[in-house]
Amino acid sequence: MNLMEVTRLCNGPILQIIQWLQRRNLLASPLRCAACNQAMQLTARNPDHVDGFQWQVLHSFLLRFNLLYSLTFPNRRCQLCRRKKSLRDGSFFEEFPRLPLGKIVLLIYLWSMRELRTTASNMLSLSKNSVGNVYAVLRYHCRRDLQDRPIIPFNGNVYVVKCDESQFKHKSKYQRGRRARNNVWVFGVICANFRPCRGYFQVVERRDRITLTQILQRVLLPGAEVHTDDWGAYRNLHHHVPNITVHRTVTHQNSFVDPVTGVHTQEAESAWARLKYHIKREKGIRKPDIQAFLDEQMWRDWKGLDSVFDNMLVLIPNYYPL
Numbered sequence: 001m002n003l004m005e006v007t008r009l010c011n012g013p014i015l016q017i018i019q020w021l022q023r024r025n026l027l028a029s030p031l032r033c034a035a036c037n038q039a040m041q042l043t044a045r046n047p048d049h050v051d052g053f054q055w056q057v058l059h060s061f062l063l064r065f066n067l068l069y070s071l072t073f074p075n076r077r078c079q080l081c082r083r084k085k086s087l088r089d090g091s092f093f094e095e096f097p098r099l100p101l102g103k104i105v106l107l108i109y110l111w112s113m114r115e116l117r118t119t120a121s122n123m124l125s126l127s128k129n130s131v132g133n134v135y136a137v138l139r140y141h142c143r144r145d146l147q148d149r150p151i152i153p154f155n156g157n158v159y160v161v162k163c164d165e166s167q168f169k170h171k172s173k174y175q176r177g178r179r180a181r182n183n184v185w186v187f188g189v190i191c192a193n194f195r196p197c198r199g200y201f202q203v204v205e206r207r208d209r210i211t212l213t214q215i216l217q218r219v220l221l222p223g224a225e226v227h228t229d230d231w232g233a234y235r236n237l238h239h240h241v242p243n244i245t246v247h248r249t250v251t252h253q254n255s256f257v258d259p260v261t262g263v264h265t266q267e268a269e270s271a272w273a274r275l276k277y278h279i280k281r282e283k284g285i286r287k288p289d290i291q292a293f294l295d296e297q298m299w300r301d302w303k304g305l306d307s308v309f310d311n312m313l314v315l316i317p318n319y320y321p322l
Contacts, residue, residue, distance in 0.1 A: 102216030
């Protein structure tokens with residue numbers, strides 16, 4: 001769906017978007033009462049309410065005749081409880097009870113397009129905290145999906161991977177202003193067979209051989225060919241990582257592309273530039289949130305693909321069974 005289609009849907013009748021969400025298992029259809037196990041029905045509520053509808057167990061002429069049967073057989077639950085439940089009960093939208101359904105759907109779309117929180121809050125007349133809360137929950141589900149459907153191990157003897165490490169920190173201009181106290185290093189294993197390249201990224205405390213080889217052994221399948229620079233921790237890498245069959249290096253002090261073998265790590269440099277571009281757009285990310293940011297990027301590359309919005313709508317019902 002494009003922005004015009006999503007906007008038209010979200011600005012239309014509330015019942016239309018409710019039915020659209022029900023068809024995608026994002027809202028119950030119908031919700032069943034936990035007390036009497038009856039299928040609840042949508043009923044109109046205060047027109048000033050954010051949803052305009054609620055779930056309710058309704059009396060009917062036939063159900064009244066079953067009252068005597070219910071009293072005769074006490075194991076059968078009461079069918080006349082007349083309980084009411086929120087339209088969002090048990091759904092993803094229950095996380096944000098004060099936001100209209102249409103605006104939440106629009107926020108998911110804007111998140112999928114990597115729109116900034118400030119821009120999204122101005123477009124939808126919402127506070128930055130409200131937008132940030134929706135973005136944070138979506139990022140959290142990206143991490144959960146990577147844990148439930150891991151992207152590693154990958155490669156094997158099919159593709160060539162490029163390994164590199166990069167520093168993520170605040171840069172002072174002209175040696176002025178605040179300085180970064182703690183350096184944050186990220187180790188990346190990039191699969192060079194995709195455009196744009198995909199990879200696995202992890203924040204590391206140290207860049208020594210023990211740390212990097214353990215990650216490579218966990219990420220790569222047997223028979224991998226790895227290209228790196230001449231950092232000391234990579235020396236004789238195929239002797240320390242059983243899954244690596246071929247290891248080639250390029251000395252960046254001499255050239256970025258080896259003139260003899262043609263080995264380079266340009267895909268890794270491209271991946272770092274892409275990641276840091278998004279961090280710069282957001283005007284920095286707190287150190288504790290860097291790994292969550294990397295997880296979101298990995299989900300977009302491996303799971304979101306060319307339709308992040310649609311794939312996120314498919315993912316959400318997995319964590320909110322109705």
